[in-house]
Amino acid sequence: MPKVISGFSKLSKEDKIDWLAKNFFNNQNETINVIKQYWNDNSKLQQLHDDFIENTITNFYMPYGIAPNFIINNKEYVIPMVVEESSVVAAASLVAKFWSTRGGFKTTVISTTKIGQVHFMFAGNKKEITSYFNEQKSKLREVTSSITKNMEKRGGGILDIELIDKTKQLDNYYQLHVTFETKDSMGANFINSCLEAMANQFKRHDIEIVMSILSNYVPECIVKSEVSCLIPDLGGENPEKFAKKFEQAVKIAEIEPFRAVTHNKGIMNGIDAVVLATGNDFRAIEAGAHAYASKDGCYKSLTHCEVKNGIFKFWIEIPLAVGTVGGLTALHPMAKLSLDMLNRPSARELMEVMATAGLAQNFAALRALTTKGIQHGHMKMHLMNILNQLGATAEEKNTIAKKFENVTVSHSAVVEAFNKLRE
Numbered sequence: 494m495p496k497v498i499s500g501f502s503k504l505s506k507e508d509k510i511d512w513l514a515k516n517f518f519n520n521q522n523e524t525i526n527v528i529k530q531y532w533n534d535n536s537k538l539q540q541l542h543d544d545f546i547e548n549t550i551t552n553f554y555m556p557y558g559i560a561p562n563f564i565i566n567n568k569e570y571v572i573p574m575v576v577e578e579s580s581v582v583a584a585a586s587l588v589a590k591f592w593s594t595r596g597g598f599k600t601t602v603i604s605t606t607k608i609g610q611v612h613f614m615f616a617g618n619k620k621e622i623t624s625y626f627n628e629q630k631s632k633l634r635e636v637t638s639s640i641t642k643n644m645e646k647r648g649g650g651i652l653d654i655e656l657i658d659k660t661k662q663l664d665n666y667y668q669l670h671v672t673f674e675t676k677d678s679m680g681a682n683f684i685n686s687c688l689e690a691m692a693n694q695f696k697r698h699d700i701e702i703v704m705s706i707l708s709n710y711v712p713e714c715i716v717k718s719e720v721s722c723l724i725p726d727l728g729g730e731n732p733e734k735f736a737k738k739f740e741q742a743v744k745i746a747e748i749e750p751f752r753a754v755t756h757n758k759g760i761m762n763g764i765d766a767v768v769l770a771t772g773n774d775f776r777a778i779e780a781g782a783h784a785y786a787s788k789d790g791c792y793k794s795l796t797h798c799e800v801k802n803g804i805f806k807f808w809i810e811i812p813l814a815v816g817t818v819g820g821l822t823a824l825h826p827m828a829k830l831s832l833d834m835l836n837r838p839s840a841r842e843l844m845e846v847m848a849t850a851g852l853a854q855n856f857a858a859l860r861a862l863t864t865k866g867i868q869h870g871h872m873k874m875h876l877m878n879i880l881n882q883l884g885a886t887a888e889e890k891n892t893i894a895k896k897f898e899n900v901t902v903s904h905s906a907v908v909e910a911f912n913k914l915r916e
Contacts, residue, residue: 502548510550541824557770557827558582559834562589564597565718565849572850573831574766579875581762584857585850595722598852600845606652606713607814609684611669611692614701619658622667622700626656629695633669636694637687644683649674651687669695672713677840679773679816681707709777710784711812716841718848719808720856727805729864736805738863739798743807746794753794756855757786760795760809763854767847771835772821772828778847781812796855809852813844879907889914 501509510528514521528551533539543549555575560582563570572589574582592598615622633654641650650673657668669691673684688705696702724736746756761779768775786795796809817840822828832838835846876897880890893910900906 506543506550509548513550538826541826545821545824555769560585560589560850560853562586562593563846563849563853564589564593565600565845567597570846571834572767572846573770573834574763574850575769576762576766578762579878581766581854584861585763585853588853588857588860592720592853592856595720595726598718598720598849600716600718600849602841602844603715603717603810604713605674605841605844607673607675607680607684607707607711608713609671609673609688609705609707611671611688611695611705612703613667613669613692613695614665614703615667615699616665617699619660623656625697626669630654633691633694636690640683640686640690644675644678644680647676649676649678649680654691675816675840677817678819679777679814679840681774681777682819709780709814711781711814712785712788714812714814714844715810716813716844716848717808717810718845718852719806720852721804721806724800724803724805735860735863736800739805739807739859740800742859742863743794743796743798747797748791748793750792753786753792756858757783757795759858760811760851760855763850763852764811764813764847767850768815770828770831771815771817771843772825772831773815773843778813778815781814785812796852807852807856809848809855811848811851813847815840815843815847817843876902876907879904880911883908883911885911 498512501512504512510525514524514528518524531551531554533542533552539552542552555577558574558576560572560574563572572585574585576582634651637651644650652672652674655670657670659666659668669688671684671688671691673680673687675683684707685705688707692702692705724732726732727735729735746753761782764778764782765775768778782795783792786792795811796807798808799806816822817832817838822832832843835843838846876894877890879902880893885893889911892914893907896910897907
């Protein structure tokens with residue numbers, strides 16, 4: 494086993510790779526070749542990527558696809574999606590086309606408030622800490638004035654500061670609960686800088702500041718996207734039956750957590766793909782969305798459906814704290830290209846696009862589940878992955894794809910067909 498290494502971060506990229514290959518791989522040359530084949534030939538671009546994180550040795554590619562035909566608030570969009578899962582982009586594109594002739598997607602940003610907290614402990618009288626907070630409240634704004642100046646010029650800043658008593662849940666525990674508007678910035682660094690300045694101002698000998706940090710739970714940064722049409726306009730052999738079954742599927746996800754988790758995972762297939770393509774933080778989005786799905790004390794569906802008075806209506810309400818300026822959105826060339834593709838949206842518009850991608854993905858999944866089953870379409874898309882693993886030639890892929898045009902795809906069936914063809 495290799496010894497613990499000191500000063501690893503100071504090694505050159507070449508030396509890092511040599512150390513890794515020597516100590517953790519049997520075939521050192523092959524390992525080094527695999528790592529280096531993903532380097533970008535453009536050294537300037539490669540250096541940009543190397544600087545995004547620490548100890549970089551290479552790049553890890555993800556497919557970048559586009560989903561056309563989205564009509565959102567009567568405006569046409571092509572949506573960029575970065576995702577490795579088969580059928581996600583295809584499903585989004587098909588659903589976009591389906592709804593483009595039925596009025597498209599209607600979206601509304603309900604609110605854009607974000608939250609940060611200073612967590613502290615105080616063992617004294619509640620009246621005393623309340624009085625101290627009231628004295629300090631204006632000063633807490635004053636000490637952040639240099640940080641908030643530019644944000645305020647753009648219409649953002651600190652909205653409110655509250656003292657929250659949490660001593661019933663944890664002895665001596667209080668919060669400064671701060672709400673923010675960060676406009677087109679995701680605002681993490683801005684919020685955290687404000688909170689730390691407030692913490693320094695607020696602390697005294699009998700107040701122990703534990704930490705100051707933004708929250709990725711943003712239940713007041715909500716966007717809604719919906720589709721609706723007359724039930725006969727859904728098409729198919731029996732649109733009334735389809736609408737009712739679809740509604741039942743959504744209602745099951747509203748009461749059954751085991752189903753809701755997979756249901757919401759499908760929504761995030763669409764949302765995360767756009768989050769990644771635009772250089773936003775998919776981990777923060779995921780955490781906030783799943784917390785929101787649990788806000789009533791039970792994990793539930795993020796989408797809802799209503800079939801009433803001859804109208805089918807399907808919608809999503811979801812918290813999305815995103816940015817279109819700062820961070821990777823300003824650094825990553827493909828993130829910038831994605832935002833250009835979306836016509837340089839504001840953060841509010843990007844929220845609407847992401848929510849719509851999630852709703853489209855969920856519609857596609859539920860339509861498949863309640864009709865011919867999820868595996869039919871999914872395995873069709875997975876067919877090429879299987880053939881690539883088997884090392885099929887272009888001619889063999891074409892032959893086998895034709896064989897499975899009207900046949901359900903399974904891994905074993907594809908392997909059998911491939912082996913027969915090779916024989």
